[in-house]
Amino acid sequence: MRTIAEVLRWRSQRHPELPAIRYDGQEISYAELNRKTDRLALGLIYELGLRPGDRVAILDKNCAAYLELLFALDKAGVVAAPINWRLTSTEVNQILEDIKPRILVVGEEFRSHGDSAKVKTLSFEEIPQIEGDDPSRDKDGTISWQFATSGTTGLPKGAMLTGHNVLNVGLCLALEMPELREGGPSLVCMPMFHLGGAGWAVWAMQEGATLVIVREIDPSNLLQIIIREKIETALLVPAVMLFLTEIPGVRQADFSKFKHVVYGTAPIAPDLLKRCIDIFECRFTQIYGLTETAGPFAALPFEHHKGDRLLSCGRPMFGGRARIIDESGKELPPGEIGEIVYQGENLMAGYWNRPEATEDVIRDGWFHTGDAGTVDEEGFFYVKDRIKDMIVTGSENVYPAEVEASLAAHPDIVEIAVIGVPDDRWGEKVKAVAVRRSGSSLSELELLAWAGERLAGYKRPRSVDFVEQLPRNASGKILKRALREPYWQGRDRAVN
Numbered sequence: 387m388r389t390i391a392e393v394l395r396w397r398s399q400r401h402p403e404l405p406a407i408r409y410d411g412q413e414i415s416y417a418e419l420n421r422k423t424d425r426l427a428l429g430l431i432y433e434l435g436l437r438p439g440d441r442v443a444i445l446d447k448n449c450a451a452y453l454e455l456l457f458a459l460d461k462a463g464v465v466a467a468p469i470n471w472r473l474t475s476t477e478v479n480q481i482l483e484d485i486k487p488r489i490l491v492v493g494e495e496f497r498s499h500g501d502s503a504k505v506k507t508l509s510f511e512e513i514p515q516i517e518g519d520d521p522s523r524d525k526d527g528t529i530s531w532q533f534a535t536s537g538t539t540g541l542p543k544g545a546m547l548t549g550h551n552v553l554n555v556g557l558c559l560a561l562e563m564p565e566l567r568e569g570g571p572s573l574v575c576m577p578m579f580h581l582g583g584a585g586w587a588v589w590a591m592q593e594g595a596t597l598v599i600v601r602e603i604d605p606s607n608l609l610q611i612i613i614r615e616k617i618e619t620a621l622l623v624p625a626v627m628l629f630l631t632e633i634p635g636v637r638q639a640d641f642s643k644f645k646h647v648v649y650g651t652a653p654i655a656p657d658l659l660k661r662c663i664d665i666f667e668c669r670f671t672q673i674y675g676l677t678e679t680a681g682p683f684a685a686l687p688f689e690h691h692k693g694d695r696l697l698s699c700g701r702p703m704f705g706g707r708a709r710i711i712d713e714s715g716k717e718l719p720p721g722e723i724g725e726i727v728y729q730g731e732n733l734m735a736g737y738w739n740r741p742e743a744t745e746d747v748i749r750d751g752w753f754h755t756g757d758a759g760t761v762d763e764e765g766f767f768y769v770k771d772r773i774k775d776m777i778v779t780g781s782e783n784v785y786p787a788e789v790e791a792s793l794a795a796h797p798d799i800v801e802i803a804v805i806g807v808p809d810d811r812w813g814e815k816v817k818a819v820a821v822r823r824s825g826s827s828l829s830e831l832e833l834l835a836w837a838g839e840r841l842a843g844y845k846r847p848r849s850v851d852f853v854e855q856l857p858r859n860a861s862g863k864i865l866k867r868a869l870r871e872p873y874w875q876g877r878d879r880a881v882n
Contacts (some may be wrong), residue, residue, distance in 0.1 A: 387547075388549045388550045388553055389460050389528075389530060389549035390456070390457065390460045390530050390531075390549045390552055390553065390588055391423075391457055391460040391461045392553070393553070393556075393588055393591050393592050394406075394412055394416065394419060394420050394423065394457050394591070395420060395520065395584060397416040397420075398417045398419070398420035398421075398592060399414040401416055401594060402415060402416055402417035403415050403416075404416050404514035404569075404594060404596070404734065405596040406418075406419045406591065406596065406597065407450050407453065407596070407597045407599060407600075408571075408596060408597070408598045408599070408615065409449060409450040409599040410449075410450070410601075410730045412450070412478075414450065416733065419454065419457070420520075422454060422515075423454055423457040423458040423461060424458075424461065424518065424519065424521070425515035425516055425517060425518070425598050426454060426455065426458035426513055426515055427458045427459075427460075427461035427462040427520070428515070428516035428517075428518045428521055429513055429514035429515045429516045429701060430442075430458060430459065430462040430464060430514075431462050431521055432514065432516055433514035433516065434489065434513075434514065436462055436464050436488055436489070437461035437463075437464075437678070438464070439463070439464075439465065439529070440464050440465065440485040440487075440488045440549055441464070441465045441467045441485050441486065441488065441491075441532065442455075442459055442464055442465070442466060442467065442487055442488060442489045442491060443467045443468075443469055443481075443482060443485055443487040443489070443490045443491070443505070443668060444456075444466060444467065444468045444469065444490075444491050444492075444578075444579075445468075445469045445471055445478065445491070445492045445493070445496045445499055445500070446471060446491070446492060446493030446496060446510070447491065447493060447495070447601050447602050448469055448574065448577060448578050448583060448599050448600060448601050448602065449493065449510075449577070449599065449601060450599060451511075452510075452578050452584075453578070453584070453587055453597070453599070454510075455491060455510065455513070456531075456578075456584060457678050458513075460530055460549070461520060461522070462521060462603075462769060463521075464488075465529050465530065465532050465546075465870050466530065466532070467485050467487060467530065467531075467532040467533075467534070467544065468531070468533060468578055468579035468584060469481055469482075469534060469579055470534070470577070470579045470782075470842070470859045471493075471495075471496055471577070471579065471699055472782070472842045472844060473842045474550065474840070474841070474842055475498070475499050475502050475838070477841075477842060478499050478503070479502065479503055479504075480542060480734055481534050481542045482503050482504075484506055484534075484542050484543075484544065484738070484739070485532070485534075485544060485738070487505055488506070489505065489506050489507070489508060490505045490506070490507045490508070490559070491507075491508055491509070491513065492507055492508075492509060493509070493510070494509060497509070498599070507860045508727065525683070528548045528549065528550070528551060528735070529547070529548060529735060530547060530548055530549045530551075531546075531547045531552065531584070531852075532542060532544040532545065532546050532738055533545050533547070533579070533580075533581065533677050535676075535677045535678070535783065541739050543737040543738065543743055544737060544738030544739075544740075545677045545678050545734045545737060545738075546734055546735045546736055546737065546738055547680050547733055547734050547735070548734075549758070550731065550764055551680035551732050551733070551734060551735075552585060552588055552589075552680050552681075553588070553592065553704065554680070554731045554732055555585065555589060555680050555681050555682060555732055556588060556592040556593075557592070557685075557704070558682075558683075558685075558705065558732075559589050559648070559673075559703075560592065560593055561703070561704050562671055562685045562687060562703060563646050563648065563669075563671060563742070565617070565618065565619055565645035565646040565669065566589075566590065566593050566595070566619050566646065567593050568593075568594050568618070568645075569593055569594035569596070570595060570616075570618035570619065570645070571595070571596050571597065571598050571615050571616055571617050571618055571619075572586075572590040572595035572596065572597055572598065572617070572618065572619045572620065572722070573598050573600065573611070573612065573615075573617045573619070573620035573641075574586060574587045574597050574598065574599045574600065575600040575603055575608060575620070575622060575626070576622075576623065576626075576690075576781070577602075580651070580781070581680065581681040582621050582623065582650075582651055582681070582781065583683045586621040586648075586679070586841070587599075589786060590619065595619065597637045597658070598611065598617060603626055603629075605626070605629035605630055605632075605633055606633055606791035608626070608629075608630065608808075609630055609633055609636065609639060612641070612644070613640055613641070615643060615819065616643040617643065618643055618644065618645045618646070619645060619646050619647070619648070619651070620644075620647050620648070621647075621648045621650075622647055622648070622649050623649065623650070623651045623780070624649060624654040624658060624781075624813060625780040625781060625811060625812055625813065626628060627647075627649060627654070627658060627662050628658055628810075628811060630662075630665075631658070631661050631662060631665055633732070636665060637665055639664070641666050641667060641668065644666050644667070644668040645667060645668055645669065646668055646669045646670070646671065646841035647662070647668060647669070647670050647671075648670075648671050648672075648673055649670060649671075649672055649673070650672055650673035650674060650675070650682060651778070651781040654672070656696045656697070658689070659696060663691070670688050670691060671685055671686065671687055671688060671690040671723070672686040672691075672698075672699060672700055673685050673686075673699075673700070673712040674686075674699035674700060674769070675728075676733070676755060678733070678734045678747065678753060679728055679730075679732045679733055679753060680732045680733075680734065681732070682703065682707065682727050682732075683702060683703060683706045683730060683732050684699055684700045684702050684703060684706075684708060684767055685700045685703050686698055686699060686700030686701075686766070687700070689764075690766070695766060697768055698766040698767060698768050699759075699767050699768065699769055700766065700767065701764075701765045701766055701767065702728070702730070702765075702767075705731050706728060706729070706730030706732060707728070707729045707730055708726060708727065708728045708729075708761075708762050708767060709726075709727055709761070710723075710724040710725065710726060710727075710759060710760060710767075711724050711725055711727055711752075712724050712725075715749075715750075720760070720761055720762050720763045721762070722760065723758055723759065723760050723770055723771075724758065724759075724760075725754060725755065725756070725757070725759075725773055726755045726757045726758070726759045726767060726769070727752040727753060727754050727755065728752065728753045728755060729751055729752050729753065733748070733753050734753075736748070736822070741875075755772075756772060756773045756774035756776065757769050757772055757773065757774075758770050758771040758772065758773050759771075775787075775804075775805075776864055777804075777805070777806030777814050777816055777871065777880035778806070778813055778814055779806070779809070779812045779813060779814045779815055779816060779844055780811075780812040780813065780844060781808075781813075782844045784806075784816055784844065784845050786803070786804035786805065786866075788817065788841075788845065789804045789818070789837070789841060789845055789846075789847065790802050790803065790804050791839060792840045792841055793818060793820070793833065793836065793837060793847075795840075796828070796833060796836050797823070798822055798823045798826040798828040799820055799821070799823070799828070799833070800820075800821070800822065800823050800824065801856060801871055802818055802820040802821070803818070803819045803820075803856055803864050803866060804816060804817070804818050804819075804847065805817050805819065805866055805869050805870050805873075806870070807870070807873040807874075808873060808874060808877065815848045815849075815872075816845065816846065816847045816848060817847055817848065817849050817850070817851070818833070818837075818847040818849070818850045818851070819850075819851045819853055819856065819869055820833065820850055820851070820852055820853070821852070821853060821854065821855060822852055828852075830849065830850040830852075833847075833850050834846065834847060834850065856869070857869065
């Protein structure tokens with residue numbers, strides 16, 4: 387079974403002197419990176435006693451050491467479990483309790499999270515290194531990465547991805563992007579706890595790119611890096627694209643080396659996309675997928691960025707299949723709205739210790755995305771709404787049930803519903819609609835402050851409406867679609 391470490395081994399043999407990573411003013415070649423990750427892998431095995439199939443959680447912002455550890459863990463046969471550094475200590479501990487890692491590796495900035503965790507915690511520098519050859523250890527069950535992704539209950543689930551899943555996405559992207567196959571400097575600015583960060587790094591390395599790693603996104607600094615490092619390819623999210631276009635003087639910047647931008651994780655406004663094409667003067671490809679599909683499984687090539695196709699998320703990439711089905715599983719004809727389902731080599735192995743949840747989303751070999759959409763006569767898919775209630779804000783997934791559970795714990799709240807409403811900057815923003823206890827004078831600011839103490843910043847509602855009662859159907863279920871409708875009127879789709 388293929389492993390992610392294959393990429394580094396192969397590149398170090400074919401192009402040993404080619405720069406693999408540039409970070410913080412330093413550069414490391416493919417050969418040097420391969421040797422260092424050999425030493426780290428041997429240290430993980432013989433000094434720390436890690437066994438095939440063990441989990442190691444990682445909590446830090448982007449850095450070269452993060453990527454080095456990902457390759458070392460793969461060589462050691464150990465599963466990497468990146469964690470979102472934006473989470474609170476309580477949320478991190480909840481995920482750690484689910485993963486049960488042998489070790490938590492943290493950046494110094496997040497050492498306090500490790501202090502409160504019931505697991506052995508090391509910094510990147512504290513991981514021992516032993517001189518020796520590549521251990522080439524087989525994995526237990528072939529799982530390489532495990533990314534935490536929540537569900538409608540708000541409880542974290544670990545989507546287990548194989549090396550084959552991840553590498554297959556890279557091959558598909560290379561077929562969609564001729565410029566990626568040319569190598570060159572490639573920007574890694576999305577967080578590595580997402581596939582948009584760690585995944586993009588591996589996919590670009592498959593094609594011999596030099597990764598320019600950015601620790602965190604500061605738009606003005608990012609713009610300077612793109613220009614100074616002569617970036618040729620990048621994966622960006624719409625929120626970052628918007629920030630870049632708003633920088634004073636951006637139209638006078640030299641983007642002559644920019645060849646291709648891949649964008650996704652959240653829908654993009656057509657006006658913003660047109661503005662980006664005008665400013666960056668390069669090719670753009672939209673991608674669509676989920677953590678459970680190892681990232682993208684559909685792509686909209688630049689040639690189709692026109693007319694109504696700007697609203698499409700594209701067609702399935704090589705080797706994958708998608709279709710629109712109704713509630714009974716019957717495939718629907720073009721134009722009719724149903725659920726988007728996927729089948730192909732990118733599909734995860736399942737959820738960690740969640741067999742029932744796995745069976746719920748993978749039925750008869752088809753993954754149910756939870757997105758409602760249509761397909762046209764030429765096979766282009768369009769996302770219209772979410773069958774599930776998930777909110778995507780600035781490329782981060784927010785699950786209303788988790789937010790609702792936190793807010794409902796307030797003593798003055800009788801019931802509450804959380805929805806996503808349109809936002810020109812972030813795509814969507816989180817909004818709460820609440821019913822107060824009779825006689826309560828609870829204010830919006832007070833409830834928002836309550837949320838601020840209990841939830842990661844991106845999960846917190848930005849506004850609260852108080853109502854007498856929430857709309858329900860005959861069986862008593864809250865009608866979130868009815869709550870969302872006033873905010874989405876006049877838009878072509880119920881996701882932004």
